[in-house]
Amino acid sequence: MMRDFWSIRADPLGFLCAARERYGDVVAFPVPGPPALLISDPVDVRRVLQTAARTWSKDTIQYRALARVTGPGLLASAEPDWIEHRRLAAPAFHHQRLDNLGLHVAEATDRMLATEVPLMRGPQIVDVADLSLRIALNVVGDAILSADLSEQAHRLLEASSAAARLVVRRGQSVLPERVPSALNRRLSSTRRRLDVLCLQLIETRRAAGSHGDDLLGLLIEGGLSDQAIRDELVTMVIAGHETAAAALAWTLMLLAExxxxxxxxxxxxxxxxxxxxMTGTPAVLPWTRAVIDESLRLYPPAWVISRKSRQPDVIGGLDVPAGTVAIISPWVLHRRPDAWPSAERFHPQRFLDDPAPRSNYLPFGAGPRLCIGRDFALGEMTIVLSRILTRYRVEVPRHWSRPSPQADVAVRPSGGMPLQLTLLEAPQQ
Known part of the structure; x- marks a missing residue:
């Protein structure tokens, strides 16, 4: 582990794949304290995330670091009350409400295309990673704060995005949190700024009398405290735009190729x-959905999931004690050659030939902690892709080489994703 320290920091995705290839489906990392296991067998993964989910909690370093910004929201909470929070947030993601959001997603995409992509007749190079991030930020703002898209709300969106990156940098730092380093001071300052922005928005909405039917309004109606609402708002902003933006960028790259x-x-x-x-796209647009599914297989934004056992359990036929940390990497699972023939190849047809659910396909997690925004994200990607591809042909530029995947909050293209966009002769409206 000491020998591999720098390679883990520089390329964690490559490190995890190499560990699984060399040591198999259960890899024990020699670290102090309880065992830390990389598990890659679908049966073991299903046990940790589904069948024994109550035994395995989110009380891990990964989610504790995220909670420094989000608080104990749905994504990072290891406490039993996350179930009640999920119940209160669930109406915001009901299929009928999601379908009503479809026009908002299309409008948000069109606004960004009009302002971010010049209407040039010839080919132009556009960083679609940056474009996707801006689109996703606007879309999640409409869903969460549709009744109050003020400058204050936009500041919250931008601050949440910046905070997520600070959390990643903090996770790579060897200095304890108590050391007043520049990074730790910035993280504390950003957390305080998020507190102020969220509480101001909550107070404004409460004073308005009508709480609205967006996520903020539903959380207020559910009777949560202001602090709990703040935690869910920040969680949804970070989880709702970082992952979608990364997935869109990789999908556009694969289609350009x-x-x-x-x-x-x-x-x-x-x-x-x-x-x-926003929902039901496999039946309405089967090929488009297969493209998205295959893109999420090759480039799952959530590249690692961790759990900690509350009591002794059995993994891979081995007795493991309480406190064991299980590391599950969708990036690794999605590249198992025994489960995915030609695993590195972009081949959407595989999802049409075999549409049955797969236990080793988990771009949104699995079990009771399955991402509550899964259907929102899939619908958003479908609509955004449709708005872009009916206006532009997307191609790789001359002297093209794929950006390296960077394991950040989500798996993002290192250095951006410059692709060539050419306005179609008769863009679809």
Whole structure:
């Protein structure tokens, strides 16, 4: 572990893949304290995330670091009351409400395309990673704070995004949190700023009398304390835009490399009559959804999941004590050659040939802690892709080389994702 310390920091994705390839489906890392296991067998993964989920909690370093910004929100909470918080937030993600948000997603995408992409007839190079981040930030703002898209709300969105990056940097630091380093001071300052912005928005909404039917309004109606509402707001902003933005950027890259797959998406979307729904896309746009599923297989934004055992259990036929940390990497699982023939190849057809759920496919987690925003994210990606591809042809520039994946809050392209966009002769409206 000491020998590999710098390679773990520089390329954690490569390190995890190499560990699984060399040592198998249960890898014990020699670290002080209770065992830390990388588990890659689908049976063991299902046990930790589903069948024995009550035995395995989120009380891990990964989620404690995230909680420094989000507080004990749905994503990071290891406490039993997360179930009650999920129940209160669930109406915001009901299929009927999500479908009503479809037009908001399309409008937010069109606004960003109009302001961020110049209307040039010739090809232009656009960093689609940055474009996707801006689109996703606007979309999640509409969903969470649709009744109050003020400058104050935009400051909250931007501050949450900045805070997420500070958390990643903090996780890479060897200095204890109590040391008043520049990074620790910035993180504390950002946390205080988020507190002020959230509480101001909550007070404004309470004073308005009508709480609204966006996520903020539903949380207020549910009777949560202001602090609990603040935690859920920040959680949803960070989880709702970082992952979607990264997934969109990688999907556009894969389609730029495969013009046949891109044309098939464009044709399918163009033939569809009426607005594209946020839910039910596998039946409405099967090829487009298969493209998204395959992109999430190759580039799962949530690249690692961790759990800690509350009591002794059995993993891979081995007795493990309470306090054992299980590390599960969708990035590794999605590249198992025995489960995914030609695993490194972009091949959306595999999801049409075999649409059955797979135990080793978990871009949104699994079990009771399955991402509450899964359907929102899938619908958002479908609509954003449709708005982009019916206006532009996306291609790789000359002298193209793929950006390296960077394990950040989500798996993002290192250095951005510059692709060539060419305005179509008759963009679809």
């Amino acid at each position: 495969d013009q046949g797959a891109q044309d098939r998406v464009r044709n399918e979307v163009t033939r569809h009559a009426g607005p594209i729904p």
